[in-house]
Amino acid sequence: MDAILLQILNGLDKGSAYALIALGLTLIFGTLGVVNFAHGALFMLGAFCAVSLQKLMSVSKITIDPSQLDFLGKPLKVKTPYVVEWFGPKFGNAIIDWNVPLAIIVAIPVMLLVGYVMERGLIKHFYKRPHADQILVTFGLAIVIQELVKANFGANPIPTPAPDQFVGSYNVGALIGLDASYPYWRLIYFAFSATIISSVFAFLRFTTFGMVVRAGMADRETVGLLGINIDRRFTIMFGIAAAVAGLAGVMYTPINSPNYHMGMDFLVLSFVVVVVGGMGSLPGAVLAGFLLGVLESFASMNEVKGFFEMLYLPSIDQIIIYLVAIIVLLTRPRGLMGKAGVMEE
Amino acid sequence: MKTISKADMRTLFFVAIIALFAPLILNPFPTESGWAQFNAGYPDLMQRFAIYGILAIGFNILFGLTGYLSFGHAAFLGVGSYSAVWMFKLLSMNIIPALILSVIVAGLFSLLIGFISLRRSGIYFSILTLAFAQMSFALAYSVLTPLTNGETGLQITLNDPRIFAAENISGNLPVTSLFGMEMRDTWTMQLGAWDFQFNIGYYICAIFLLLAFYISIRIFRSPFGMMLRAIKTNQTRLNYTGINTRPYTLAAFVISGMYAGLAGGLMASMDPLAGAERMQWTASGEIVLMTILGGTGTLLGPVMGAGFIKYFENIFSKINDTVLHGWFSWMPDGLENVIVWILHLFTGKGWHLTLGIMFMMIVIFLPGGLMEGISRIGKWWKRRNVKNDNTSHNSSTPAQ
């Protein structure tokens, strides 16, 4: 039971990342009708907001310490971050340590801006173009973003740890009489995702802005005819979707060190999630994200792997996501909660 | 009986001429000059142009005509390659049985995947094909290693049975051949400062490319092709016209799968190795990009798109800083360094960046892909000529 609880938590955690990215993809797709292959790159950009902030905060004053030698036998250049210089070692180091949470504050305006620029500068011109063209141009953009990040930060993963306060784990299992400790940061990641997801839903449901956008998703022309500037709202939606992806990226950095191709790693998977959830359905995307996350976690359990091996399906964890996708799409023509007529042609 | 129209015959002839003289056309710069970096006329790249051309032509029959976007086409390429290498391991190094098997296996595999995936349309179809291809890749990389040799890729070894081959006493790995003609045989023609390489393997690939192109023309112009295009524009009407669309799409899927199998087989014939990465989604994505880049639904576009991407991959990735310094060494030092620093972002390890920018440029400025670029140039040329004619008329009138 402990093991199962742990895997459910793992699954929810993985699912959080999937769901956040898929949610943004669906928002963009549902509002603008654009297939955005650069969405993974936005996720990655978010993560690199945290990395950049870390770099920024570790900009250092260099003092030469003749008592220590560097690898070439020259006096060692000791680096003291200016932040530490200014705020003193205790507070300064604490700021550096809290880099990831601080990065959230940075990432929101940055990602909104990135989204805004991307939509106005590029995506706008592709509303009426075929999906194939949208794929090509956004894929090109993804490559460009990715390569620029690589040119700046290198290809290796860059460690961006969580604040010390969140190191360690919490016995979640104890709450229900089991024994299952789970890392703090992963719990926070899940809680954070849940908050973001519910905020997006609440925003769409309870604000006038959201209402108009939802109406626009259902019937763009009519809403346009009502004299509402739906375009501007859609631009804002694009910004929000970018911010959601970016925040998912920022919060993900302590879980896995970010690197320049992490967006591509998630891209295909998040498309699978969106489609399994059903095109154009926001709840579908979230549901599918968590579902696939949990199934993936279960599939990696030794017992499950062993069971499938008896059925001559070794390494079920290699293919589980795709297998589930196939089964879902064959039994439910439009995914879990898809709408008829959306991208079926 | 005439099988293709005059215009198509001209296109085919044009392609044939290009293919025949590719070793000359693609090597415009003298071997020792700095620009030789841009020469593409060496066997491996020319073979790749032809092979990826075949692949893209086949993909275009499915995507360009029916509009069904398969995101898993690389799986058929991979399966074709594996089949071919297995034939080299088991039977002999002759490429004919290898190619036959790769086309058949890829055909059967695409029949299976197509039969299931074509139950859905649009993006649901795309994701189904993607899922199958990714499953194939994951399994080929790990569990199926006895069959695929996993990470390393399937290679021929000295210990292979090769039951129809003469005993190998040289201690060297045998090479692929067509009834004794070795694929790697190359005649180098030295003409002044130029070295031109005529490679048997390339010409075999080129012949298959022409054949593939010819068949694709026939399909485009046939009632079958017309039905496929009708599927793309209106399935409802086609159904109420008495057409069962499923077998049509399945046939197109299998045909394009067989093209991919042929391409995979040829790839293994030119270089007897089949790697699992050939089946990864990035490889499938590359096929899609080639087709869109060149011009979806056009006859020649996909081949050009394939050439374009492969050129960047193979030529731009090799331009390193030293080469750049070589080119700009005539500049003052400071300026040279600045120029090299800027350019090195786009070449060598930055070749992906150039590719990404090119993708965006082309799709922004040439919505119909490279083919649209060509037709625009053609129109501009015509207009210019017309104008020239007029001006010459005008200039001659006063004299009269």
Place this chain on the structure above:
Amino acid sequence: MSKFTRRGLIKTGATVGAGLAMPTFITSPLAAYTNAPTGGSVTLGFNVPQSGPYADEGADELRAYKLAVEHLNGGGDGGMMNTFSSKSLTGNGILGKKVEYVTGDTQTKSDAARASAKSMIEKDNAVMITGGSSSGVAIAVQGLCQEAGVIFMAGLTHSNDTTGKDKKANGFRHFFNGYMSAAALAPVLEARYGKDRNAYHLTADYTWGWTQQESIAAATEAKGWNTVNNVLTPLATTDFSSYVAPVLNSGADILVLNHYGGNMINSLTSAVQFGLRDKIVNGKNFEIVVPLYSRLMARGAGENVKGIFGSTNWHWSLSDEGSKAFVKSFGTKYGFPPSQAAHTTYVQTLLYADACERSGTFNPCGVSEALEGFKFDGMGNGPTEYRAEDHQCFKDVLVVKGKENPTSEFDVLEVVEITPRGQVEYPADHPMFAGGALGKCNPGA
């Protein structure tokens, strides 16, 4: 390398005409082997990952290659040429020919790597190919070089298969392998963690992972350890939490991560996050082992590597003369210490050049003969031998652990023990390396 010269024009005067050369892979009418250099220069092909996850490692390899070329051509301070036991290299290029090079991108894909290598052979007339950052690529390119008739000096490749079942006569590996890692690590692990240990393996699900796991399990079991479980993880895994979580209750007290690169960083990060290192199981501290370390990569795991044991081919903190000379010239040129990948590729280039000098030819068969059984020293790994039977280098192996108090961003690992060569050697027909044939050297033409 390439320059706007007027040579092209001058050559036109001496037109050879449309003479058809012999049908060969690539020809020069007089040559007895592929790409025999004709002019005053010789071209080497440096085929390294420049895109994809190992791009940084590739970039470091490339730096080392450039340095080696500089030294061979008489530039710089000569680096390890001064400490190398063989003194045939004089800074006058190779066999009097100036060394030039071309570079390519393997993308860490066997297909792309072969395409790139082929273009070097066919277009740029490279007479030797070297580089790479994964075993799949190394084996694929090694096969190609065997067919084409050029020498392949492997870069970073750790799988037993490279000089095991996939060994080739034209291919040479300086880097160590899974077996040697295991043989070096096992005694150290035994000494630190005791005999009675239960190990849980997480293994990357492809050839390299399997061979390493097999080697480590065999070596540790010989020391009395028990292998509780071996779980294969898909290559594409980014979040290892679901593989790490079951370790907690498996009864194991050691976790062995047979992962490399991004996989290693992510699995190690997950394992530390789940608090494995703070656990006490069976009355012992829970420990994690990463059999193959790469300093470049280990940096990506940040604090998590501290105190974790592993093995590495070479480390810049070594104090022998060779290493010191190399670190000095590399560090002076680039401002930071070289990685093990850089070391291997640098050494491979010098070894190749030296073999050419000693045999007096670029002919792969001559070079191969000069390298087979070649014993040398002064290259940073102590006395080393290129074994004739399988073209594997035998030398000391470093056991390292993550440094607790690093003084700089490069100071990630500290050398715990230098396992002497004798301890990691194995017979050429060892079962883990069986199944292949070296074949004969192939000069191409």
Place this chain on the structure above:
Amino acid sequence: MGILKVQNVNKSFGGLKALHNVNLDIEEGKIHAIIGPNGAGKSTLLNCFVGKLTPDTGTVMFDGHSLLGIKPHQINQLGVSRVFQTPEIFSELSVWENTLIPCFAKRDGAFTLNALSRVSDNKDMAEKAEQMLIDVDLIDKKDMLASSMSRGDKRRLEMAMCLSQKPKLLLLDEPTAGMARADTESTIELLKSIQKKLKITMAIIEHDMSVVFSLAQKISVLAQGTVIVEDVPEKIKGHPKVKEAYLGEAQV
């Protein structure tokens, strides 16, 4: 003898009864109109004809075959063609190809892998298509892209496509909906002339009574899921039940 026979068809969605004991008999060679106010069940009935919906009870027989639960292309193969409310044509193909496709479909059936012959080699098909285009007066637009035509022309093209297959029954779903007065009239004239020339049985589903009076030889009036009256146009005109059905709607 009727070519399309609908007997005792019932269909309900949840609690709502959409069709209630519908009986129809469409005679060969005649134009039969089915009219009724909005929500009378016309579309539901049509969907039962073309296999999109299966009635809860009852039968729909065409020329001795049941039309229930079979696919659109099979229905077409039996000899039924359909004209849609908004013209369904191959908008990205040329007018010429639009007319050719039904000809090939008629000759080659539901699926033929006719991949290597040339379209232009099939002279007989070309003749047929050309004749059709002449009949509907579109021959001078044959090289145009179908999507670039006016709505009226699209309608004629669709009609031509259906007729080129020489169907035994032509189903028309509000063929003049959304058309300008002039287009409506020309469409009516077109239908009349086709009827005269080809003697094809037509079933017209129509909301607007005025369209069908001059056209139909027989009219069934559908209201609230049942056929309330069935007669020749002259008699329908002043029929109290019809008035009631339509006026009722008007009052709402």
